[in-house]
Amino acid sequence: MELKNKNILITGASSGIGRELALRFAKEKCRLILIARRVELLEALKEQIENYGSELLIIKCDVTKKDEVKKTVSLILEKFKRIDGAILNSGIGMKQSFANFDSSIGEQTFAVNFFGIVYFLNELLPILKKQRSGFIAGVSSLADARSFPVSGFYCSSKAAVTALLESLKAEYKPFNVKIISVHPGFIKTPMTDKNDFPMPYLMDVDKAVEIIFNGLKKGKEIIRFPWQMALLTGFLKRMPDSWFQKIASKSVKK
Numbered sequence: 001m002e003l004k005n006k007n008i009l010i011t012g013a014s015s016g017i018g019r020e021l022a023l024r025f026a027k028e029k030c031r032l033i034l035i036a037r038r039v040e041l042l043e044a045l046k047e048q049i050e051n052y053g054s055e056l057l058i059i060k061c062d063v064t065k066k067d068e069v070k071k072t073v074s075l076i077l078e079k080f081k082r083i084d085g086a087i088l089n090s091g092i093g094m095k096q097s098f099a100n101f102d103s104s105i106g107e108q109t110f111a112v113n114f115f116g117i118v119y120f121l122n123e124l125l126p127i128l129k130k131q132r133s134g135f136i137a138g139v140s141s142l143a144d145a146r147s148f149p150v151s152g153f154y155c156s157s158k159a160a161v162t163a164l165l166e167s168l169k170a171e172y173k174p175f176n177v178k179i180i181s182v183h184p185g186f187i188k189t190p191m192t193d194k195n196d197f198p199m200p201y202l203m204d205v206d207k208a209v210e211i212i213f214n215g216l217k218k219g220k221e222i223i224r225f226p227w228q229m230a231l232l233t234g235f236l237k238r239m240p241d242s243w244f245q246k247i248a249s250k251s252v253k254k
């Protein structure tokens with residue numbers, strides 16, 4: 001897939017993976033639409049991005065607000081007329097406490113991780129379908145494979161994202177609209193910096209973004225990395241439920 005000189009929208013571009021993706025696409029002289037709530041962090045990228053010769057539109061938007069997402073997409077169309085690619089990357093990982101079920105954590109997690117993608121799909125799919133071109137990449141996680149103790153809301157929000165994107169792939173192929181799912185393992189970003197548990201095969205964010213970028217360029221529909229974690233979670237997914245529950249119980253006892 002050609003990624004030079006395209007109009008690319010990135011949500012959650014103020015930090016971590018989204019921020020690094022913005023800088024990577026800037027090198028391709030893309031017109032970038034960067035979206036997040038902390039616009040001051042997006043503004044801080046302006047000079048660096050423009051130095052690469054890339055044009056930039058910064059939009060403050062809370063992806064959990066359907067009306068804000070709608071306004072954001074109309075603003076983009078008004079300015080750039082078309083959208084070639086969207087990377088729906090905004091996400092949160094909230095801490096759950098052991099044996100203390102709290103639905104509000106689930107509501108907040110699904111509002112960003114799942115509905116933050118759904119609201120953009122609602123606006124973007126008709127546009128890309130009409131254009132008969134473009135791609136939408138949703139950032140899921142390798143954590144969609146199995147639901148781990150104390151991470152149930154995060155894992156289930158990502159499993160929901162993966163399932164939704166999977167259902168859209170074949171539906172939109174006839175319109176030349178590509179639906180892609182991105183499944184990172186542990187990547188070093190502000191999200192993981194606050195974790196106090198071991199994170200196997202933790203990868204630097206610039207390396208992660210290079211893998212995402214190359215995956216998009218090669219036209220991959222599913223991008224999973226690092227390969228060691230992809231292998232491990234693939235194995236966990238196929239593992240009999242009783243085995244998985246034994247592992248889960250051991251982690252709870254620890």
Ligand SMILES: NC(=O)c1ccc[n+]([C@@H]2O[C@H](COP(=O)([O-])OP(=O)(O)OC[C@H]3O[C@@H](n4cnc5c(N)ncnc54)[C@H](OP(=O)(O)O)[C@@H]3O)[C@@H](O)[C@H]2O)c1
Nearest residue numbers: 012014015016017036037038062063090091186187189191
């Ligand atoms: N890091 C990992 O190990 C890892 C692994 C698997 C999947 N992922 C996924 O990768 C994506 C990026 O994560 P990251 O590690 O780069 O985390 P991060 O550094 O914490 O960045 C999260 C981004 O999401 C944005 N965001 C959060 N809530 C938002 C809201 N309501 N509206 C708009 N934007 C919102 C934040 O922007 P504002 O706060 O400025 O709005 C920020 O730019 C997430 O979907 C995450 O689940 C990460």
